[in-house]
Amino acid sequence: MELLSRNYFELFGLPTQFRIDSDRLDQNYRKLQSEFHPDRFVSGSASEQKQSFQVAAHVNDAYRTLKHPTQRARYLLKLRGVDTLEESNTAMPADFLMKQMEWREAIEEAKNDHNLAELDNLLQLMKVTSKDYLSKLETDLADDKDLVSASSIVRKLSFVDKVTSDIEQIIIGIED
Amino acid sequence: MAYSDKVIDHYENPRNVGSLDKSDPNVGTGMVGAPACGDVMKLQIKVNDSGIIEDAKFKTYGCGSAIASSSLVTEWLKGKTLDQAAEIKNSAIAEELALPPVKIHCSVLAEDAIKAAVADLKAKQPMNKETV
Numbered sequence: 001m002e003l004l005s006r007n008y009f010e011l012f013g014l015p016t017q018f019r020i021d022s023d024r025l026d027q028n029y030r031k032l033q034s035e036f037h038p039d040r041f042v043s044g045s046a047s048e049q050k051q052s053f054q055v056a057a058h059v060n061d062a063y064r065t066l067k068h069p070t071q072r073a074r075y076l077l078k079l080r081g082v083d084t085l086e087e088s089n090t091a092m093p094a095d096f097l098m099k100q101m102e103w104r105e106a107i108e109e110a111k112n113d114h115n116l117a118e119l120d121n122l123l124q125l126m127k128v129t130s131k132d133y134l135s136k137l138e139t140d141l142a143d144d145k146d147l148v149s150a151s152s153i154v155r156k157l158s159f160v161d162k163v164t165s166d167i168e169q170i171i172i173g174i175e176d
Numbered sequence: 177m178a179y180s181d182k183v184i185d186h187y188e189n190p191r192n193v194g195s196l197d198k199s200d201p202n203v204g205t206g207m208v209g210a211p212a213c214g215d216v217m218k219l220q221i222k223v224n225d226s227g228i229i230e231d232a233k234f235k236t237y238g239c240g241s242a243i244a245s246s247s248l249v250t251e252w253l254k255g256k257t258l259d260q261a262a263e264i265k266n267s268a269i270a271e272e273l274a275l276p277p278v279k280i281h282c283s284v285l286a287e288d289a290i291k292a293a294v295a296d297l298k299a300k301q302p303m304n305k306e307t308v
Contacts, residue, residue: 086211087281090288097207100216104237155211162214 008062186244204297
């Protein structure tokens with residue numbers, strides 16, 4: 001099926017670029033989702049059913065990827081032939097890793113003290129940090145200006161995203 | 177996912193957690209991070225005057241496998257020369273800890289941390305050690 005061979009941006013009728021129209025993504029996602037929902041093919045042939053499953057899964061993957069800015073950037077880089085090597089390359093700038101250590105220590109301390117105010121401060125810090133990286137990413141990715149720099153930012157954002165979700169989990173754990 | 181007994185042992189009783197003096201000329205520091213899981217690892221080694229690693233410390237923020245991998249290598253490093261240390265392979269770490277395929281990158285992190293610490297120390301200590 002032709003839909004399966006389109007890239008994620010094309011699938012939702014969006015230009016293949018980092019900056020996206022989020023409303024349009026949502027609208028077109030809902031449209032495709034209802035059009036290819038497996039429930040609509042229960043009385044169809046086995047091959048029609050299989051195809052609707054494939055398309056629905058493809059549409060869901062695509063939506064999740066584009067909705068999340070780090071994932072969207074990683075995907076766009078992949079389309080441009082740049083692999084961010086997040087599984088295999090462990091070399092990161094020393095000052096960045098130092099900062100990671102400091103953040104992790106602060107989180108651990110706040111967690112042990114059940115200090116929700118401090119955890120909230122750290123969460124805000126992550127949000128500000130992430131926002132800074134994302135705006136730099138937007139500049140780097142516009143017209144493929146600096147894909148190498150974009151790749152290094154995606155790698156950093158992976159850490160920031162992980163720290164953010166860890167803090168959120170700790171806060172939920174304490175509030176329970 | 178089930179952790180092996182060895183991973184649990186190292187995770188619950190990590191060996192050699194801590195820091196060495198980064199500015200000591202006999203101390204090499206390696207810091208690495210795995211973007212895929214957000215793990216960060218700091219590994220430090222201290223050599224004596226004959227170039228043998230006499231102490232190793234680590235600090236790792238990450239999953240059980242990453243902590244176990246770094247804890248294990250600090251035990252392995254003691255008594256080795258820098259060249260022997262640099263030969264430690266992630267496959268040996270993964271095998272010793274019975275890491276499942278999805279956790280192999282934790283052992284890669286430990287191997288890379290050793291290499292980084294050795295490189296840091298070699299950069300600090302020009303050839304004098306070899307000419308004794």
